Amino acid sequence: MMNGGSGASGMSSIMVGMTGQVGTPLAIQTAVQDAKVTPSYAVVSSKNDSIVFESKNVSIVVLAMGVDRAANLTGSTPPAYAANDAFVIDGLIDPTLVLQKGSTVHITFVNLDSSAYHDVIITSTGPPYQYMPMSAMGGLMSMMPFVQHADYQQEQAYEYSYNASFNSAGTFWYLCMYPGHAQMGMYGYILVQ
Numbered sequence: 001m002m003n004g005g006s007g008a009s010g011m012s013s014i015m016v017g018m019t020g021q022v023g024t025p026l027a028i029q030t031a032v033q034d035a036k037v038t039p040s041y042a043v044v045s046s047k048n049d050s051i052v053f054e055s056k057n058v059s060i061v062v063l064a065m066g067v068d069r070a071a072n073l074t075g076s077t078p079p080a081y082a083a084n085d086a087f088v089i090d091g092l093i094d095p096t097l098v099l100q101k102g103s104t105v106h107i108t109f110v111n112l113d114s115s116a117y118h119d120v121i122i123t124s125t126g127p128p129y130q131y132m133p134m135s136a137m138g139g140l141m142s143m144m145p146f147v148q149h150a151d152y153q154q155e156q157a158y159e160y161s162y163n164a165s166f167n168s169a170g171t172f173w174y175l176c177m178y179p180g181h182a183q184m185g186m187y188g189y190i191l192v193q
């Protein structure tokens, strides 16, 4: 396991290398408003905590934050496995995303946490995840830098965008690569059919 003493110093050097001023600034209010705009091709079910996309050209806004903030923002209850941090997509917490094979997803990631770095990546490797999820990333399909937390005094957040392609049917997950976050349940499920 990677949780020993020698792993800690190696981890801090990785974190120094991967954090910093990453992401484009935007107003927190803008991010919250963007997240409330659901495209016509997205069928959002709060009952199933799922979003079915009826287009192969998909755009999503993925917000990262602590579970309490997510519950306040959405008015819904985080899944039981989400211990600390969560994603909010189209007003749902860690929803299952149902995509069509051959889809391209334009991901706009915004960190709305007040204190922690986050990112969102796609993998075909399912939970449980280790403290350093990199070690279980045989199925990594996308990568992005960690984005700094929001500044609630200045009402400013940071975003980072990229495209992910799903060329084969199957099961995938989106998760945060920051050490410990996926291990503590910062992930959601993707079904490509």
Ligand SMILES: [Cu+2]
Binding pocket: 064, 085, 117, 118, 119, 176, 177, 178, 181, 182, 186
């Ligand atoms: Cu995170």
